[in-house]
Amino acid sequence: MLLTIEHLKIGFGPYEPLSGVDLDLDKGEILGLVGESGSGKSMTAMSIMGLLPLMGGRVKSGSIRFDGVELTTLDEPGYRALRGGRIALITQNPMTSLDPVVRVGRQIDQVSQLHLHLDRQAAKARSVELMERMRIPNPALAYDLFPHQLSGGMRQRIVIAMALAGDPDLLIADEPTTALDVTVQAQIIQLLVQLVRERGLGLVLITHDMGVVAQTCDRVAVMYCGQVIEYGPVATIFDNPRHPYTSALIGCIPRPGMLPRSLAGIPGMVPSAGNMPKGCRFNPRCNKVMDICRQSIPLPMSEAGRSVSCFLHSPGQLP
Amino acid sequence: MTALAATVRSNIAALMPTFSSAFSGVALLILILIACAAPWLAPYPYDLQNLSIAAQAPSAAHWFGTDEFGRDVLSRVIFGARTSLSVSLVAISLSVTVGILIGAICGYVGGRLDRIVMSIVDLTWSFPEIVLALLIVAIIGPGSSSTVLAISIAYLAQFTRLTRTQIKSLKRQTFVEASLSLGAGPTHIIMRRLLPNVVAPVIVVAMLSTGNAILLEATLGFFGMGVQPPVPSWGAMLSTGSAQLFSAPWVILLPGALIALSVIFINLFGEGVLHALDIKAQARSH
Amino acid sequence: MTSYFIRRLLAMIPVFFVVSGVVFLIVHMVPGDPVDNMMSVGASANQRAEIIARYGLDRSLIEQYLTWLNNIVHGDLGTAIVMRRPVADLIMSNLGHSLALGGWALMFSAVAGLLAGTIAASFQDRWIDHGLMGVSLLGSTVPTFWLGLLMIMLFAVELGWVPVSGARSWTSLILPVITVGLGGMALVARVTRISMVEIAREDFVMLLHAKGLSRWTIQLRHILRHALIPVVTILSLRIGLIVGGSVTVEYVFARPGLGSLLIRALAQRDYPLIQGCLLFLAIAVMLGTLLGDLLQAAMDPRQREDSAQ
Numbered sequence: 039m040l041l042t043i044e045h046l047k048i049g050f051g052p053y054e055p056l057s058g059v060d061l062d063l064d065k066g067e068i069l070g071l072v073g074e075s076g077s078g079k080s081m082t083a084m085s086i087m088g089l090l091p092l093m094g095g096r097v098k099s100g101s102i103r104f105d106g107v108e109l110t111t112l113d114e115p116g117y118r119a120l121r122g123g124r125i126a127l128i129t130q131n132p133m134t135s136l137d138p139v140v141r142v143g144r145q146i147d148q149v150s151q152l153h154l155h156l157d158r159q160a161a162k163a164r165s166v167e168l169m170e171r172m173r174i175p176n177p178a179l180a181y182d183l184f185p186h187q188l189s190g191g192m193r194q195r196i197v198i199a200m201a202l203a204g205d206p207d208l209l210i211a212d213e214p215t216t217a218l219d220v221t222v223q224a225q226i227i228q229l230l231v232q233l234v235r236e237r238g239l240g241l242v243l244i245t246h247d248m249g250v251v252a253q254t255c256d257r258v259a260v261m262y263c264g265q266v267i268e269y270g271p272v273a274t275i276f277d278n279p280r281h282p283y284t285s286a287l288i289g290c291i292p293r294p295g296m297l298p299r300s301l302a303g304i305p306g307m308v309p310s311a312g313n314m315p316k317g318c319r320f321n322p323r324c325n326k327v328m329d330i331c332r333q334s335i336p337l338p339m340s341e342a343g344r345s346v347s348c349f350l351h352s353p354g355q356l357p
Numbered sequence: 358m359t360a361l362a363a364t365v366r367s368n369i370a371a372l373m374p375t376f377s378s379a380f381s382g383v384a385l386l387i388l389i390l391i392a393c394a395a396p397w398l399a400p401y402p403y404d405l406q407n408l409s410i411a412a413q414a415p416s417a418a419h420w421f422g423t424d425e426f427g428r429d430v431l432s433r434v435i436f437g438a439r440t441s442l443s444v445s446l447v448a449i450s451l452s453v454t455v456g457i458l459i460g461a462i463c464g465y466v467g468g469r470l471d472r473i474v475m476s477i478v479d480l481t482w483s484f485p486e487i488v489l490a491l492l493i494v495a496i497i498g499p500g501s502s503s504t505v506l507a508i509s510i511a512y513l514a515q516f517t518r519l520t521r522t523q524i525k526s527l528k529r530q531t532f533v534e535a536s537l538s539l540g541a542g543p544t545h546i547i548m549r550r551l552l553p554n555v556v557a558p559v560i561v562v563a564m565l566s567t568g569n570a571i572l573l574e575a576t577l578g579f580f581g582m583g584v585q586p587p588v589p590s591w592g593a594m595l596s597t598g599s600a601q602l603f604s605a606p607w608v609i610l611l612p613g614a615l616i617a618l619s620v621i622f623i624n625l626f627g628e629g630v631l632h633a634l635d636i637k638a639q640a641r642s643h
Numbered sequence: 644m645t646s647y648f649i650r651r652l653l654a655m656i657p658v659f660f661v662v663s664g665v666v667f668l669i670v671h672m673v674p675g676d677p678v679d680n681m682m683s684v685g686a687s688a689n690q691r692a693e694i695i696a697r698y699g700l701d702r703s704l705i706e707q708y709l710t711w712l713n714n715i716v717h718g719d720l721g722t723a724i725v726m727r728r729p730v731a732d733l734i735m736s737n738l739g740h741s742l743a744l745g746g747w748a749l750m751f752s753a754v755a756g757l758l759a760g761t762i763a764a765s766f767q768d769r770w771i772d773h774g775l776m777g778v779s780l781l782g783s784t785v786p787t788f789w790l791g792l793l794m795i796m797l798f799a800v801e802l803g804w805v806p807v808s809g810a811r812s813w814t815s816l817i818l819p820v821i822t823v824g825l826g827g828m829a830l831v832a833r834v835t836r837i838s839m840v841e842i843a844r845e846d847f848v849m850l851l852h853a854k855g856l857s858r859w860t861i862q863l864r865h866i867l868r869h870a871l872i873p874v875v876t877i878l879s880l881r882i883g884l885i886v887g888g889s890v891t892v893e894y895v896f897a898r899p900g901l902g903s904l905l906i907r908a909l910a911q912r913d914y915p916l917i918q919g920c921l922l923f924l925a926i927a928v929m930l931g932t933l934l935g936d937l938l939q940a941a942m943d944p945r946q947r948e949d950s951a952q
Contacts, residue, residue: 480658483880484883485928496673576786576787579894580891580906595789595792602795617786621781
């Protein structure tokens, strides 16, 4: 397994933005990490990258294992060697992710120079080549441009090129297309999928779009309020969702041939950090809620490569 | 550091600004009271010369020593507070009044008048205050009236700008249109509707400028261009005291320290007010 | 860049005319006959006639102004009444000293301020942060001339490390430079610290961390570079501060320079000299601001495009 996260809990002051994340990812696979805003998807990405302390948070318990290395106990210099080198991050907002006063080519160079120890010339050649692969027109000229001279889609391609420059094994893409035009979104997703298949990378694709997950991912982890409530291979989960939240999310995907006004939503709202309901966090919005759901928190129950945290499917936990 | 210690530390850090500005406010009040009560508080008259005890080090009779003419330093400093504070306050008030007037007219009328007047005003802002002040003194000659005028002109720009910006943005709001449609004239609109909103930020800036005004007054006094002797002023005391620097160093200590302290207290207090206003504005918008 | 430079230069021209106009008018605004103001007491009728001819004082104001400007361009700034030397000579011999003081003070403010601000930002909210910020706050609120006097007392008299006054050797520059520079240093330190703290919160910084760069590389090579931009802005806006500070400090330390020349001229009511000094000080401020603008545009490529629109 390239990446394994077990029972991860993180803390930010008195809050616990992640209170139970479990997932696996192997080389050459795409894992879709799905959920509404506030579910903890970005926090998971930050945790894998080891950037929690930067934002004032910490890992409380659990483990993150990358290619045999336990990340939660890794020291900072060790982590820095991994970041940008073997694990790379693609962020959400291309308008603010690049340093405005440095030319884009140099920003890509930086990664090759740091992690692959290339000299200036070799780094430049590599950057231009990467930009070409990202289908940036006129890469030799674009190398000298400043970020504000490029469109959003182009900037995001630079960000992806930067992520690839260190020759990573694991890519984490945090909602890479949310801030882009619809027409560009599909291109970027296709680009990422292609990279994974060609180079055998592992990709954690964070998104709130179940449709994208259905089309591109191999595995899916559904998050709600800081917990992975369902996880498994895409085909299995989409054919046979077990958690009511997962079914609801799948039901929200617009389909051709739908009757007008039949677009579904999920009633209720995501609870805020200070207002977590007692018991299963989804219980106020669940259409299959039982008494026990309001009392205790369901634990993940795994079998046959999939897991779900729901009392409907874990009879062994009934008191 | 334990969690408890961290919480205590951050609480103290959060309260410090309020504590320091409250402390400064009280200190300023005391200073103003001292200045007002100068004739009764000062142990000696400020112009009482006594050459036999000239340039004496601090003693029981003269807490801060005597100057080159045997005058009591403490008394002169107390009266000097009067000079500095009154000159600065009058100058800033003048500056505020004229600044609001010009700013309001420019902001409301706009167009060429606005552009021409504002470019002149901006010019005064880009030059060092002391050079500007010296320019005015060059024309009018030294003395308290030119000091007041010099200080007013030096700080005019910020009040003008502030008022103009506020008026410009408020002008576009609907309540102005409503008033206009009810037949209100421009004077009425400016005075009753727009100006009240400008008052709060102007007061804060005025307060902070008073500190700079005191510094400017002291600088002019230092060059002998300010209030003329025998009326004591902190700046002039520093100037004459500097001649005694080697033989009687105590003469310059108190006036200089007081100038610095006044400015520090004003700044701290002003920042506290700014902070408080900020909080109120935020609370109102929720 | 060159087009930006030319645009800014052109914008300065009207400002120059207004300022020189005001300086020119001083002689006419002072009570008394302008002619008398330009001569020493008890001058002969011949000298009177000569002055009238030289400055065109019998013609209209505009013509006088143009004559005055014309004279300046040809290097004639008039003759100092009391010292009886050409104003231009006096200014030239003093200009070098003022430039030295101002230049070094600016350098000191920038370097010391950046250092203090960077350290404070890197150790945010710890003792060293509060300490540095407190000291620099003190440095900026204390009146410069008092600070100068205190420094003289301590370093020159008590410790005898540096000369008390004058400009005989480079050591006499040390105290004046620090005195003027402290005011600017406080401002620079504060702006640096705030910018660095704010910039550290931006998205692209997070990505820099994600690339695996070390904290110090990010702090110094990226964040500081961004923080320099507002620092240059604030310094160029406050060139006036340096010039103003220099004026008082020259007087306190009895250094030759435009500042002490101006003060002396004011005390003696030597109007040609007053006008010459003020004009030069004004030019210094304008040029300094222009330089600051150019530096800003050089450092922030976004600026160049903006003003072109």
